[in-house]
Amino acid sequence: MPVAPLLTSDPRAAYRALAHEIDAAIRGVLEGPSYVLGEAVARFEHDFAAYCGARHGIGVNNGTDAIHLALRALGVGPGDEVITVSHTAVATVAAIDMAGAIPVLADVDALTRTIDPRAAEALLTPRTKAVIAVHLYGHPADLGALIPLCEKHDLALIEDCAQAHAAEWNGRRVGSFGRVAAFSFYPTKNLGAIGDAGMVITSDEAVAERLRQLRQYGWRTPQHSELRGWNSRLDPMQAAILSAKLKHLTAQTSRRRAIAARYGEGLGDLPLTLPSVASDCAHAYHLFVIELADQAVRDALRAHLAASGIMAGIHYPEPVHLQPAYTGIAHGPMTVSERLARTVLSLPLYPEMTDADADRVIGEVRAYFNAPA
Numbered sequence: 627m628p629v630a631p632l633l634t635s636d637p638r639a640a641y642r643a644l645a646h647e648i649d650a651a652i653r654g655v656l657e658g659p660s661y662v663l664g665e666a667v668a669r670f671e672h673d674f675a676a677y678c679g680a681r682h683g684i685g686v687n688n689g690t691d692a693i694h695l696a697l698r699a700l701g702v703g704p705g706d707e708v709i710t711v712s713h714t715a716v717a718t719v720a721a722i723d724m725a726g727a728i729p730v731l732a733d734v735d736a737l738t739r740t741i742d743p744r745a746a747e748a749l750l751t752p753r754t755k756a757v758i759a760v761h762l763y764g765h766p767a768d769l770g771a772l773i774p775l776c777e778k779h780d781l782a783l784i785e786d787c788a789q790a791h792a793a794e795w796n797g798r799r800v801g802s803f804g805r806v807a808a809f810s811f812y813p814t815k816n817l818g819a820i821g822d823a824g825m826v827i828t829s830d831e832a833v834a835e836r837l838r839q840l841r842q843y844g845w846r847t848p849q850h851s852e853l854r855g856w857n858s859r860l861d862p863m864q865a866a867i868l869s870a871k872l873k874h875l876t877a878q879t880s881r882r883r884a885i886a887a888r889y890g891e892g893l894g895d896l897p898l899t900l901p902s903v904a905s906d907c908a909h910a911y912h913l914f915v916i917e918l919a920d921q922a923v924r925d926a927l928r929a930h931l932a933a934s935g936i937m938a939g940i941h942y943p944e945p946v947h948l949q950p951a952y953t954g955i956a957h958g959p960m961t962v963s964e965r966l967a968r969t970v971l972s973l974p975l976y977p978e979m980t981d982a983d984a985d986r987v988i989g990e991v992r993a994y995f996n997a998p999a
């Protein structure tokens with residue numbers, strides 16, 4: 627019998643594992659009173675914000691809107707500079723554009739693959755208003771350096787937690803360290819919807835209130851726009867699905883860590899770099915990203931794995947500052963980001979994977995290097 631392909635992440639496997647709960651959640655919305663906002667959205671906003679240690683959650687259409695509206699709610703707009711990274715999903719930078727602000731891109735640290743605080747500091751100008759720290763791959767950015775940096779220069783710290791649900795810094799889940807944090811629930815994320823979905827969380831009451839207005843035409847009361855806003859409401863069907871899945875997030879994160887540990891043991895002696903974890907962090911392993919010696923080795927290993935039905939991904943093949951749409955974007959030196967684009971490879975990792983699946987990946991990577999198991 628042919629062996630099923632292993633994907634980098636597999637939202638369909640996530641659905642199958644929880645099909646009864648997800649189907650019931652969908653039915654609950656179909657039979658319920660609200661097809662827009664309402665109880666399902668309010669419950670998920672409350673529960674997810676509480677899970678992350680924040681007081682307020684504001685559900686929006688997707689993670690890009692979450693960053694965009696967070697910037698707007700903080701009063702960041704035209705003429706203001708926002709520092710973030712080039713080694714990220716383009717969404718982070720697109721959201722700064724959507725707010726009318728000016729993106730300025732810093733290099734990442736070679737170990738954590740998240741924003742290098744010294745590189746960010748070197749890019750500060752009198753126009754800098756905010757820093758977006760992307761907790762990339764599920765590893766928290768260096769909050770121990772970023773929090774004092776932002777305090778010292780009176781900058782808003784925004785956490786881009788799209789890949790870091792349940793990751794921890796100093797024993798607390800990410801999302802409560804910045805003024806606001808933005809989450810995506812894109813289907814492949816650690817907490818994934820069955821479509822687009824996102825949320826901003828914050829403990830700042832005034833910012834939360836502005837976000838609730840901005841996501842719905844600037845309304846505080848219906849049909850009365852106090853601010854110019856948008857339509858970016860979290861869909862109740864997605865909220866109900868996410869509430870059902872949230873109950874499993876802690877266990878699923880443990881499972882991700884167990885698979886990562888298995889990869890670490892199985893691959894540790896090979897000529898490749900494993901993800902490292904800073905001593906004050908708990909990794910959420912949204913992705914398990916290894917680094918190879920150079921692009922030729924990376925591409926050859928990827929092709930070898932694909933030939934045996936293992937679909938490894940590349941996150942990300944082109945740093946934002948080198949993409950045609952962003953020609954001329956302001957940025958600092960990009961040595962690490964440009965190297966990572968050539969050398970990273972994301973091995974399959976999702977909670978429904980079995981140990982045998984992980985061993986199959988380990989076996990094929992070892993076979994590529996002619997290293998017996």
Ligand SMILES: Cc1ncc(COP(=O)(O)O)c(C=O)c1O
Pocket residue numbers: 688689690691714715717718760762786788789809810811812822823824
């Ligand atoms: C780091 C990062 N930021 C932002 C986003 C944007 O999220 P969404 O796709 O829900 O708009 C994503 C996901 O694509 C992401 O990975």
